[in-house]
Each structure stands twice: as C-alpha cells, then as structure tokens.
Amino acid sequence: MFYREAGDFKTSYQEDNQTFPIRFDRYRYYAVLAVGFLVIPFLINDYWANAILLPFLIYAIAAIGLNILTGYCGQVSLGTGGFMAVGAYACYKLMTAMPEVSMFIHVILAGGVTALVGVLFGLPSLRIKGFYLAVATLAAQFFLVWLFNRVPWFYNYSASGQISAPERDVFGILITGPNTQAWATYLFCLIFLTGSAIIARNLTRGKLGRTWMAIRDMDIAAEIIGVNPLRAKLSAFAASSFFVGISGALFFSVYLGAVEVGEAFGINKSFLVLFMVIIGGLGSIFGSFAGAAFLVLLPVALKVVGVDWLGWPTDIVAHLQLIIVGALIVAFLIVEPHGLAQLWRVAKEKLRLWPFPH
Amino acid sequence: MLDIAAGTETQVETLLEVNNIEVIYNHVILVLKGVSLNVPKGGITALLGGNGAGKTTTLKAVSNLLHSERGEVTKGSIVYRGKRVQDLDPAELVKMGVIQVMEGRHCFEHLTVEENLLTGAYTRGDGKAEIQRDLDLVYTYFPRLKERRRSQAGYTSGGEQQMVAMGRALMSRPETILLDEPSMGLAPQLVEEIFGIVKDLNEQEGVSFLLAEQNTNVALRFAHYGYILESGRVVMDGPAADLRENPDVKEFYLGMSEEGRKSFRDVRSYRRRKRWLS
C-alpha cells in the first residue's frame, strides 16, 4: 500500500545496479539531499551546528570508514581513534605548512595520509584474525597516540602539545577557526559526507565490495576461488582509513578546532565509532548514518529530558545516561542484531506485504 | 492417520504429536504452513521431501532449536508424551529423552572426538562406568572413531564428523532421536551401517526415530511410516511399504519408472515433472 515495487521494471543491468533501484526510494533520497543542502543551511544556528549536526556528519564519515573495514571486510578494528588522529595531525601539518591551499585539498590529502598509515597497520591482518586482530589494532591506537604526544614536530613544537586549527577558507568562506558561520561548516562537512557515502557505495557494490565481503564471509573459500587476501584486506584498510582520516581531519579542524591527542582520539573514540557501525548495521552505508545519528542524538536527548525537563541533578542524569545507553545497546542487539538498517529493511518488507501479514 | 507401525497390527502409543504447526523465520518468512505428524512409540518415522521442503525446520521446531535461528512456531502445538513441549528449554527436552542429530554435523571443533562423544552424556547421571560402556558401544559401531579419538573434531573428515554427531546423540541414551539427513556425505557402506544401527536401536532398545532423509530409497527401506513434505505442507503419508509402491513416490523419490531405473546419463533427454505441481 505505502511501499510498492511492483510495476517498477528494469530493462538493463545498469538500471538494476542502481543504488536505489526502487523508484520510491530514489525520490526519497533526492528529497533528503535537497533538504540537507537547500533547507537546513538556512535554519541552522550555532547550537545545532556545533552540538549536533557537525558531530553527526563527521561521525557518519568515520562510521562509513569503519563499516567498510568491519562491516564489509569483516576485520574488526579498535584503532579508529588512532587513525582519526592521523587524519587530524596530517591536516594540521598541511594547514600550517601550506596556508594558501584550499581546505578541501587538505582534508582529502589528510585522508590519503591516513590510508597509507592504515595499510601499514593492516599488514598483520593477513595472519591475525578475529578478536586477536581486534586487540592487535589497539597497538595502532596506543602507538599512534603516544607518537603524536611524543614527537613535537607533529604539534609544531607548541608549548602545550595541543594543536589548534588556524583560520582557513574555501573560496574565501571561512571553514575553520572561531569566526566561521554555522552554515558554512555544516555544508563543508555535508559535502564530504555525501561524497564519502557515494564513493563508499560505489566501492561496495562492485568488484572491490564483493572481494571484501567474500573475505568477510569465508576467507579461505575466497582465496580458493581467486581472491588475493592480502590485497583485499589492505585495500579495505586503505579505503577505510581514508574515510576515517577525513573524519579525523574534520573533527579536529572544523568541529573542535583544538585537540589534545590522548583525549580527543583515545580508545573511547574507537569504541564509539564501532558502536555506531554495529548499532547502525554492519555492512550497510545507511546503517552508518543511522548509527551515528543515534549515538550523537541519544545522549543529548537524554540530557534534555533528564536535566532540562525533569530537573534532575546532572550527575544522576549522566549515570542514568550510561545505564540507559548500555541497556539500549543490549536491547537493540537482542531485537535486531543486524542493526537499525536491518530493522528498516524488515519494516519495508512488512510495508510491502501490508495489509497481509506474510 | 494410522498410528500403526508397519508390519504389526497392534495399537501403539503416540509418542510425539505435531499438530498443524506454522513456522515463521525472521518474523516474515513463512516456512511451514500447517504440518501435522505423529511419531509412534517404538517406530521409525521418515520425513521425506525435496530441498527446502521444511524437514529440518520441522525437526528443529520439535527440538526447540528454532529460537536460536530467529524462527518461531506461531500456530499449532507439539506434544510429547502428552505434554506440551513448545516452551521448554532444549536441554529439558533432552532430559525427557528427545535428542536431535543436526543436519550438517555441528561437531564441537575444538574438542577431541572422544570429548565430543562425552558431551553427549552431559545430561546423564548414571555414573562413569555406564558412560564408559556406552562409549565402548559407540566405538564398536564406529571403529574409525576409535582410531581418531584423540584428534580435534574440526580436523576430521566430513564422514567422520557425521559419525561423531551420531555417536554423540547415542551417548545420551535417548528415547527418541530426531535424525536429520544421517546419510549425507557417507560412503554407501557406512550408510547401510548407520541404518543398520538405527534398526538395531529401534528393535532392541525400543528407541523411536523421526528421520528426515533425502535418500528416500534407504529411508523407506528402514522406516515404518513416512510423510512427504513439499513446500511446508504434508502432501502424502502412509506406511512405508505403501509409499514405496506409490507410483509418484517411485518416480520422483526413488528414481524408478515403469521401465526401471534410468541412467543418470540420460537426464539430458528427459525431465521429471511433478504432476501436482505444474
């Protein structure tokens, strides 16, 4: 009734390979894009931009990145925080070394640097598997954080060891620094998110995506039918780190503006992004969005309800928040282990059959 | 329906009764659309049908393993010895004497063959000596297992794993065994042996069997009663001897036609089509 695909026929394989083969979905996608690009920038204020939208957009990019590695290629990584730090520090070094270059280029280059580092730390994945690998990626996490903390070159020998983003622009519009406009930073991140999502989608629906999924589902069989596991895994590490690096660069330069590596890119960050990916749905780009939105909004929502509406003491609310987030994560996994994306899929399937139960 | 074991004309008690059950996976996929069947005490009941007919699902519904596959019985009832067992824990069902040998072996990879067998005796409380006796019994059934008793089950061959799974079930001294495709992947000699064991257990120890099989030929040779399942429904049932003589069964499940057995090389020139399908 509400959701039909009948009568929506495809006459070529190109059409069948589209991201949104169902017309209804396609229109909805265009509508969301239009709202994101044309409506929200006019409504946005500092609070929405800095407290909700920017973190959402940036975490969504990181989640897409991790989803490629964990959701598509099956390599659980707990080094996301470390890789985000690489993106941030690369961006910082580029920004300060080449002030006149556009931020766009810096952010993309930062992604590229992170991809290289990612490949390096991906090398052991050829031998180490499963949770052993997950724990092994913590080596990247701790080592990178230590390195950025330890070597003054990375923070330009500043006395405090922190890095702060100087003012930089794109086509004359300020993107970093204190004097930015909410809409500008928002749009900048949105462009990166949209680009990341499209690229990630393209990568995952074609040859590379299948290579990754084959490795994820059964690596031995994949190798026997002709997948080079080293290349598959390393390309996943590279692609994943690229996006994670971009998100780290944005996280530092556009969102926070100043970071200290241990605090901003500590192990908690790794877990947070992993949560997003799993709650959203492993192996789903949409899931990365959903997971990021959920984990950015939930604490804020709980805080608004607890502190602003109910007027409870902030610490009790904060403890309850932990309890609720924890319980919700477990509840979600129980209801739908494959995440919000799967929940959405099942809902659609039900709608399609509606009003018949099966 | 007849609650009669083939060959004997005496009325026997129904052990397991499945009444018109429906099973749905993942809340949306309807797999069993009303399946009813009876397993008499001391009988071997075969459940036949093509791929995806729902044999495995039926067995899992009985042994309550559906939950862990995100499936549920939405309609109908399953009664064992007069007791509704749908809401029981699988472990309790094993204690009641119902054990399933799962399709696709499912050995404990990291345990040795012998440890695998011993887990089968988990629910038993009758002492080491008894368990040891049964272990020896299993080894006499499957001498190959004795040779490989110290290897990790994960490294044994497909057929050896099948033996482990079977032996493990026997170790629980069951009253009813749900056997899912026991012959799959076994050498012909071994298939005979396994069914021989089934027959032995049935006749000597009075163990009842519910047997899902693709190898109709063998299954109908050993079973007393058979049900044929197609797309989640029982389409035919009757004493095994009758089924064996049924022309449709002969044609589609036994591969015999009027002219006798066809060579597999000839398949390119003909194709069986079920009368009741298209």
Place this chain on the structure above:
Amino acid sequence: MPEQLLFAIEVTLNGLMAGVLYALVALGFVLIYKASGIFNYAQGVMALFAAMTLVGIMQGQVPFSHLINAVFGTEVHHFGWHVPGVVAILLTVGVMVVLAWMVQQFVMRHLVNQEPIILFMATIGLAYFLEGLSDLMWGSEIKKLDVGLPQGLNAWIDETTFNLFGYGFFIDNLDIVATIIAALLVAALVAFSQYTKQGRAMRAVADDHQAALSVGISLNFIWVLVWSVAGFVALVAGIMWGTKSGVQFSLSLIALKALPVLMLGGFTSIPGAIVGGLIIGVGEKLFEFALGPALGGATENWFAYVLALLFLVFRPQGLFGEKIIERV
C-alpha cells in the same frame, strides 16, 4: 655484580610481579571466552563493580543513596555498621552471582547463536551499564580498600638481597600475595575446565551454541556458572588493584592492560594468561628500563601491544591458544 645488572634483575622481578597482576584480570576474560566464545569487554568494569560493592558493604554504605536522596529528599548515606572483610567478600561473591544470573537472564539468553562480534558489542553495552550502575549505586568518590592485605616493601627480601649483593631488591608484599593467589586460582581453574563435565560442556558451548543445546547442555546454566566464576575472578582482581590504587572509575581501565596478555597467552588458555602476563610484565618493564629514556618514556602502554602483535604474527592463536581451525 655490576650495578646495572642488579637493577635489570630487580626490574625483571618486578615485571614478573606486575605481570601476575595483569594476568589476574586476563583470567576473567579467558574464562568467559572459553565458555562462550565471547570476548567480554565488561570484565574490567566487573572488577570495578566488585571492588566498589565490597567497599560499599564493608563501610555499610546505602546503595543508590544519592539517587534516593535526590528523589525523596532524604538524607541517607550509611547504615552505620562496618562489616568485617571476610564477610563482606562472601556477600560480594553473592552479588556477583546475582549479577551473573541477570546477565544470563537479560542478555545472553537472547543472543544465543549470534555472531561473536554481536556478543562482543553486547558486552560493551553491559560495560556501560555496569559503569553507570556502580557509580549510581556507590558514588563516584575514591574509596580506600583495606581487607588486610600487606603492602609495601618486603623487608626480608630487601635485607637478604642486600647482604648478598650489596643492593636490596624491592619487592612489594602485595605483589607476593597476588602471585600466590593467582597460582592457586589458575590451578583450580585448569582443573575445573579440563577435568570436569561442566568444564567440557563449557568448551562445547564456546564451539557451537546450537549443537550444545541439541545435546542437552543448558546454556543458561553454563553461562550463569561461568559468569559467576568470572565475577569471582573479577573480585579478586578488583581487590588487588583496588588495594593498590584505591577503588574508583579507573579501575575499569585495567582491562586494557589485560588485553595484550590475553593475545599473547591465547584467548582460550588459562595457563596462557599467566605466562602471557609474565612475558608482558617483564617485557614492558625491561623495554622501559632499557629504551624508555631514549624514546622519551611512557612506552609501556603501546609496547605491550606491539610485543603481543609480534608474537601473533608468528603464532596467530597466541602462545597457548587453541589452534584456529582452517578447513574447507
């Protein structure tokens, strides 16, 4: 003996002792992994929760007093009694068993047969939950834990070694106690998992939930059992670390010190946890001793991981872990 060598020996000895402390935490991980294939991230928080509960009981704190006071406007904080250590430990063990039961009832039961990563995530959810709960229940201030364990320089060793080498070794009494307890614990746990029916069932569950169910192993029982034992191990670790550094939030972070130990020893091996702990302990201390100054120090955090990683490249299942079965 040359001084440098004496120091190196002292550092090694202390590394061994530190390793035992890591191993105590790692043991809890191993138990649960062995029994259900679950990588239980909440193990660290369980240690925190156990230690907090122990202190709370000993001091007669009213649980959730802060919440109660905020909601009802009351002013309750203490029952006004003090419970002796041994009794409090027993009561805490009881609480950990209840916790295990709840975990089984509300979490694990519903996640039978799911992929390992899903179960792993569930334990992270659990960690958040417990973290919030411990603070809400017992307050977030730093608490002193004193169940009467000795602490500080062991004078006897100091004197003896001084007489022998002219340099007294520093060994902490608490570390010695920890070593003894760890040894007992490991012996008991190995015996349990290798030679009992429950131990075997536990390993079966880890391999295949469905098959375990099908042979009549009650997952629920096994899980309550294992989580209780893991809870007990967490309590032991919590007592040791709590005595050392006070009972407070950071106690949950000791999990991070246990992970490389786990990798190195193998996720499935109880003795592996100890051996891994010793290697990591000595390795990181010696590395810091030898190269730390040159690299600017504070290398311990990452060095443990890198060391474990290097080991894994040669033995992907860790030193004593079960071989990862790769077959088609």
Place this chain on the structure above:
Amino acid sequence: DLVFPSLDYRTGPYAANGIPVADAYADYFEMINARDGGIGGVPARVLPCETGYNTEKGVECYEATKSEGSLVYQPYSTGITYQLIPKATADDIPIHSMGYGRTSAKNGKVFSHVFNYPANYWDGASIAIKHILDLNGGDINGKKVALVYHNSAYGKEPIRTLEDLAKKHGYELTLLPVDHPGQEQKSQWLQIRREKPDYVLMWGWGVMNQVAIQEAANIRYPMENFIGIWWSGSENDVLPVGEGAHGYKALALTSPGSDFKVYEDLKKYVYDAGKAAGNGDQMGTVLYNRGLYAAVLAAEAARIAQEIHGTPDITPGMMRDGMEALDITAERLAELGFEGFATPFKVSCENHGGNGMGAVQQWDAQAKTWTLVTDFIVSDADIIDPLIAEDSAAYAAENSIEERCN
C-alpha cells in the same frame, strides 16, 4: 538574572575531583542569593552542565548554555579550555581557567578573553623550585630533581620552565612520564629508588596521583621531599594511601580547611537550609575551597563589571571588562569572609594571570588535614615572562592577532 555556567564533571574518570569543585561553585552562589539577594541586586543563577571531562561534551555544554547569557566559563579541563579559547573570544565571552589551561593566556595583550589568575603551571614549577631552594638555604647546585608527570599536554607543561630553572640553579632534572591512566608505575618508581633524586615533583591527575604516592610510600621515599602540583594535592589523592602518605607536600592556591568566616554564612544560608549541592560532604576540602575561590572571583568580577558599566544586568562582554579590572585586596578578601584564604592580586589589560603566587601545603595522615607549611611564594618572573611572551607571540602570529593594551 546573572548566569554562571558550571561545566561539571561529576562522572567519568575524574569525578572525584570534579564533584567538590562543582559543589562549591553552586553553594557559593546559592549563599550569595540567599544572603545578599544576588550580585548588585540581581540574582545569580548557576547553570550546571555535565561534561564528564570530555571535550566534545564540553563543546555541547558551551553551545547549549552560551545563548542563556552565560557570563564566564570555567571549564576545569585543559582540553575544553583550548577548545573554547578561540570560540569564546569570537563570541565575546570570557573564560577563567584558574590554575590550568593555556599558560601563556596570562598575556592579556594577545588573549583578550582568557584569564588564568591567580597562578599558572609555570608559576607552579617555579614555586616548587623556590621552596626547594628555601629548604636548602638557596643553593641546590648539583641536587637531583625528578619530575613524574602525566604524559599529556598538561603533564608536559612544567618541563620547559624546570629546564630553564635547572640552568639557572644548577640542579639536575630527570623526566619520568607516566601514561594515562597511570595505574602501573613500577618502572618509574624503581628508577627513583635507584637514582635517589633529592626531590620528586609531580604533575599528576586522577588515579595517577594515588598510585604515585602509594609507590613512593612503598619504596620509602621521604615524603617531605615529594611535592605535587595543586592538581595532585587533594584529599582524594592521599586518603586512599593512608599512613604512607604522611608528610606528602603539594602546592596550594588557597589555604585549606574551613576556618574562614565565609563558612559561617555558607552554613547558615546553604547547608542548614538543606540546599547544599551534591552530597554536601565536601566542605573544607582542598578542591572545594578552590571552587569557592573561583566563585568568589567570578562574583567579584561581576560586581565590578556592574560598577564599570553602571548596569546591574551585565553582558558577557561587560563581565570581561570586570574581570580585567579585578582588584582583589586583602581588605576585600576579609570583607568577603576570606581573610587569610589567598593573596591579593590585581588584573590588568596586559596581565591576565594574577600575581603568580602559591603556597606549599603538607598532609598530616593522622589528623587527615592539609596545612600550609610556607607563606605564599611568588614565582620567578625572570624565567617565566620570556616563555609566556614567546608562546603568546607564536599564538598571535598563527592566528594573526593584533596586540591590545597599547
């Protein structure tokens, strides 16, 4: 009303330290409202926001509270402070980072909206060395000083100063970083046991403090030679160690204890009225007093701002002016009920960092109290001022800031 946001951390790894500070801030303004009806007749409103010591939550708190007319931010976290410096400057809202944050913010010519009076980390380093000098009759040539520090931006702050001071006074400095969170410090303390430095300084935070003090006790290091920064010198750090902590020293920004007149008012108007924040069990602790001091300085600045601008309803911008014109005299302190609590200082356009004075306090494990064992000591401006000029100049260059106050 006058809005004072309070970025608390009553949860997370440093909750134990965040609670007393937050309690004090809330209690003081509660008392001002009850006793004086607010500041200049306008009631003060404390707006708590929980950060959990987490930078992102700090940003969220800032954004959520700034539109309510928040007058001054006290982040109590170096990370959040760094975040807010450019943002708040752009939004024309002042920041007060008391004894933490960016040290070179002392230079008001570059940092128009950031204040870090009365003292900063570099002052702290210098004060500690001065104390050691005093103990040694002014000569510490050839002595060994070790610094045990949290391996983060915060912990590394004093290194430059200590190195420069080492050149000046001829002591030998050993650096011993401890990685977060700092539960395992065996290597560091074995090294201390071996090298027997004459003094050990500590820039620690959270659990690292207790473990360090415990380890020092374990190796029987003479506690009176072990001196922590003011973030390593609260009851939380020494109580868990018990007897072993006896004699441990730490720097102090204010006097410890509750022997001040203001406590009478607090008791009367807040505690006894059942309005105490939190559990109401933190009075007189080191960190509670620090929170009180922060609150009184904020309230004073607000009052001065009202005077300068002639309006009781001040904006954050006016508040900034008030802070820049802050003049804390001994008389004023006494008037406010804080006699002997801290030292007088005066803020100016150039100097946002106060007088750079601190004292040394020592822990008595039997009585479970801290007591000041020195007068307030002033830091060595010769060493620190050039460092501040250098760092703030770099910041000004990086962000193309023009110097003010000319």
Place this chain on the structure above:
Amino acid sequence: MLDGSDGYVTEDGRKIGAVVMEMKNITLRFGGVVAIENISFDIREGEIRAIIGPNGAGKSSMLNVISGFYIPQEGEVWFHGAKRPPMKPFEVARQGIARTFQNIALFEGMSVLDNVMTGRLTHMTAGIPAQALWKGRAEAEEVANREVAEKIIDFLEIQHIRKTPVARLPYGLKKRVELARALAAEPRLLLLDEPMAGMNVEEKEDMCRFILDVNDEFGTTIALIEHDMGVVMDLSDRVVVMDYGKKIGDGTPDEVRSNQEVIDAYLGVSHD
C-alpha cells in the same frame, strides 16, 4: 582404452584429450595422520573423472592439494605439461581451476547474484578510482560480467532466487549456487566435492544434467567426489578409488566396480 598421451574416445563418442593435470606421488601428512600416501593419477582434457573412497580416505584432501590449499610433503603437481611451482590458492584459481566445497562454503552475507559475481572476480580488472566513481571501465565491466553471471544463473535455473541472501536457502539450492559460482569463473578444470550430497533423486538428476551440459558445451574438464555410486558409475569416464590415503583402484567404472579390493573397502554389497 587408455592409449598413450593423445586421449581416447568414450563409449558415448566424446573425444577425450591429453593429460591436463597429473598428480605424481603425492604424500600428505597431518602430524601423525597420513591423509594421502604416494598417490599418482592424471586428469585428461574434457573428461569426467571421479574420485571415490570411504570416509576419511583423503579425497577432499586431494582436491585441496590441487587447489593449492594443502601443500603435500612429497610429490609434484603437473598442470598442462609443466611442473607447478609452489602457489597460493588464489594463483591456482587464476590458472582456470574452480571448485565447490564439501561443507558448503558460500558467502552467507551476500545474495545469490553477488555470490555468482564473486566467481567472476578473476575476470575483473577495473582500478580503484574507476570503481569509486562508478564510471568508465568499472561500470562497463560490471555490466559485461553481470551478463555472464546471468547466463549461468539461467543455465542452472536459479533465476527466482537471484536476489535472495544465500543464508536463507535450503541446502540443495546452496549446492547449486556454489556450482554457479564455480562456473562463473569459466574454469578449464572444475573440481566438485560431493555436489550431490543431501539431494533427492530429482535434484540429483538436475545436478547431473548441469554437469554433463557443462562438460559438453564448454568442454570443461571435471573432477568430482561423490558417494552415490549410481551417479559415479553413470557419469564418470574414469574413476580413482582411494582407501585411507592409498590408491586402490583406477580405471573405467566397470573396471572399478568389479575390482575386489574396491568392493571390500568401499562398495560393500553391490546395490544399485
């Protein structure tokens, strides 16, 4: 019938060519277990070669040796007249050897179509940038390979489940999808490990038809392991019989069937 290296003609008139693969004195041990002991045999162009033997005889291990997954302690593998150097399994696959597995090894997280497309991976070459933008080579290649995959899907009559996740399929269909995946690689040598286990007669006949058609239409050489003697005897041109690592027979179905050693070790009483 075996006459020199030039092949032979089968009863039904197919021409069998030269030796494509030759196993020479292969020995494979796992610790104490000798899975394969000094076995030699060959496979000829265009023939259907069966390997039979009791459970645990080492048949699957032999296929694994051919795929390069197990490396034998002794012996040589000759492929197209040359000794094969040590190779990774994926390199072997790229030489045109595809296979199915005894314990179905499909990619459970993917749809049937995607699984079949993974079989085409060895034929796809687009670079990462092209794929990221979904332009040029990437898209054209995708469509071209999709056509091949669709042909195979049609051929194996699994169109109706094209978009179904394989995890949901019943056993028999999974086996068919696995065959589709192997065929998608357009192999010259196809290894099938018990392709008909767990099927009823009707389905076995379908499977046989596919195997014969593949062999006929594409001239693919096939080596298969099977326990259903009916199938083996009817389908295969030559049969190798293994028993606990040793070769106990090699020849035409009729020869093997009447070999006493084979009857004792494997067939038991004849019953077909």
